[in-house]
Amino acid sequence: MVAVQNQLFVRTILFPAAGERADVSLALKSFVLLLGYFTAAAAFGHVINDLGDVEADEKAAKVNSCSQGGRVPALVTAVCFGVLSIMLLWLGGAPWAVFVMAFLELVLFLVYSFKPLRLxxxxxxxxxxxAYATWFLLRSPPGSLLKGR
Structure with a gap:
């Protein structure tokens, strides 16, 4: 199903058949929603990373936005960015496999930054x-678009 949707995207938006017109409005909507998703997910990861580094940054006398503004507002901000990233995928009509990958990405941000794992x-x-970055670029449904599959 995902491969069919990727092929449909590549054929109708990126490389339409001879005599067919590309659906520019769909391409623009997809681009804006995907850009919004990556921005929101990166913001989630940044805030989560700052939350996980509060104690270490205090010991090292480093400035940390979460220690200055408080942990609760930072946590609320992170949750909002996480929800926004998933909502943008939903608005774009992403297949379920992309939702699973997005959720795993958000979980990876958490285990990267917080104990007991703190990767x-x-x-x-x-x-x-x-390994995650390599898999995402080479094997995931969005990554397969980059390879032209």
Missing amino acids: KESVTGLLIDA
Whole structure:
């Protein structure tokens, strides 16, 4: 199903058949929603990472936006960005597999930043992060668009 949707996207928007017109409004909507998704997900990851680093940054005398503004407002902001990222995928009509990947991405931000796992402090975390990035670019439904599959 995902492969069919990707092929449909590639054929109708990126490379329409001879004599057919590309659906520019659909392409623009998809682009804006996808850009919004990545922006909201990155903002979620940034706030979550700052929340996880409050204690370490205080010990190192570093400035951390979450320690200055408070943890509760930062947590509310992170939840809002996480919900917004999922809502943007829903508005774009993303297939369920993309929702699963997006959810896993948000969970990965959490386990990267918070104990007991706190992947950012281990070699295993670095390997998991690299494997996820490689998988996303090469094997995931959105990544397959980059390869033209």
